[in-house]
Amino acid sequence: MRPTVRARAAVFLAGAVVLALGLAACRSNDDALNEVREQQRLILAKLNALDQKIDKVAARSAAPVRSVGPDPERGYNLPVGASPTRGPQTAPVTIVEFSDYQCPFCARSEPLIKDALSVYPNQTRLVYKHFPLSAIHPQALPAAIAAAAAQKQGKFWEMHEKLFANQRGLAPEQINEYARQIGLDMKRFEADMQSDEVKAAVQEDIQLGQRVGVRGTPTIFVNGKVLQNRSLEGFKQLIDPILRDAAAGQPASNASKGS
16 A cells, blocks of 8 residues: 555656646746745645554554453463362362353353363363353343252252253243253242342352453363363363373462362
């Protein structure tokens, strides 16, 4: 872009000078020469201003683009708290998943996470964190509250499976039916669905996700490091070095072990 603008400006300037010189030759007086100089001054001033604008545009284009989401080079502190878990509590590797029950990509990630847990049955545990994207998934927040209410009766994972298996059926009456199917005390379940304690537990997960840069779902961390390659190989790339360090007696970098 820049050479083209300058080339056109140079042609314009040359034409203006020729025209002005012709005028000077015809008039042969000081007024004509002064007019030539003034035209040159104005043209050069415009060219300089144009150069500065081009430089500013080029500088903005060259500026690094800020990445969206958690920093892949950083290890995040992700307290387990009262979140539901699967796997040994003393496992050297903690997988933390921020997920949304109405998100189709989260449903597709369920088999992948199960595969990772099965490959490392004694070395990994899963921690589930609620991160409903209510702006695009209006039924995700009620579903998250339902899962948290089921957790109060020790049936989180049963409700978890039901919700992901029925993503197109998350209306209140359908969620109540899933609660009956997994054997919940319905009076207690309905009360917990309305309780401030259960709602606060879901909001706590959302706030934690926001603090560490979660923007979409699923977002998965392995010992506090975000999983970029969402595949079994991607899990292995993060998990294997941790296990090698543990076998060598080196303290594992584990930013998610806090409870």
